[in-house]
Amino acid sequence: MERRDALKTLGFGALALGAGGAIAGAQGSRSASRPASAPASNPAFANGQFVLPPLGYDYDALEPHIDAQTMTLHHDKHHAGYVKGANKALAALKEIAKGDRDAGETKRWERDMAFHGSGHAMHAIFWENMSPNPRRPSSSLTAAVRKSFGGVDQCKTLFSAASKSVEGSGWGILGYLPMADTLIVLQAEKHQELTVQGVVPLLVLDVWEHAYYLKYQNRRADYVAAFFNVIDWGNVSERYEAAKG
Ligand code: MN3
Numbered sequence: 001m002e003r004r005d006a007l008k009t010l011g012f013g014a015l016a017l018g019a020g021g022a023i024a025g026a027q028g029s030r031s032a033s034r035p036a037s038a039p040a041s042n043p044a045f046a047n048g049q050f051v052l053p054p055l056g057y058d059y060d061a062l063e064p065h066i067d068a069q070t071m072t073l074h075h076d077k078h079h080a081g082y083v084k085g086a087n088k089a090l091a092a093l094k095e096i097a098k099g100d101r102d103a104g105e106t107k108r109w110e111r112d113m114a115f116h117g118s119g120h121a122m123h124a125i126f127w128e129n130m131s132p133n134p135r136r137p138s139s140s141l142t143a144a145v146r147k148s149f150g151g152v153d154q155c156k157t158l159f160s161a162a163s164k165s166v167e168g169s170g171w172g173i174l175g176y177l178p179m180a181d182t183l184i185v186l187q188a189e190k191h192q193e194l195t196v197q198g199v200v201p202l203l204v205l206d207v208w209e210h211a212y213y214l215k216y217q218n219r220r221a222d223y224v225a226a227f228f229n230v231i232d233w234g235n236v237s238e239r240y241e242a243a244k245g
Pocket of ligand 1: 074078123206208210211
């Protein structure tokens with residue numbers, strides 16, 4: 001699978017994963033064409049397997065906002081674990097489809113697919129949402145933010161509040177909702193719960209404790225504030241243009 005197809009899998013297949021359409025979401029993307037404005041992306045799916053995309057920068061590149069040890073463990077251990085879990089679930093679901101595995105296990109593996117597949121998708125977006133050399137948002141994203149939230153500051157206020165108040169482990173999400181042609185801020189609990197089906201995540205902030213506890217301990221709010229220093233709004237803008245088609 002080419003890079004552009006891996007991108008489609010992530011950008012547009014993520015919600016299919018959450019909806020339990022794992023195999024359709026992954027395979028259906030192969031013939032899809034890439035919008036001209038789609039962001040460059042690391043491969044996250046190749047040869048029928050989810051793969052761990054490399055970071056586009058050094059582990060210490062986001063210091064002092066996000067520390068190197070956290071980035072190393074987070075990418076190499078946590079994200080890798082989701083990739084492994086998603087592949088295991090994908091394989092099991094294919095076996096069920098072929099009649100080689102008991103269909104009574106379907107619910108169990110769909111749950112695993114939703115959790116690990118969404119974990120993989122969200123982390124792959126998260127790494128690309130950040131940069132040591134952040135770019136500014138496009139004029140069209142800025143206009144959409146104004147239309148959807150009233151202004152950039154209002155969007156930041158809501159995104160921060162959502163991220164800080166996720167109950168337990170989860171994510172703050174700025175997404176695009178095609179059916180309403182609007183931007184929307186959501187919380188995800190774990191990786192896959194509390195979404196609006198159809199939302200395309202554009203900017204995601206991991207607020208699991210593994211994402212910040214080494215440096216920030218219980219101070220999630222400080223971590224959320226620091227995140228704004230490393231957001232690559234250029235990447236968010238590219239995702240918006242691609243989602244809008
Ligand atoms: Mn994480």
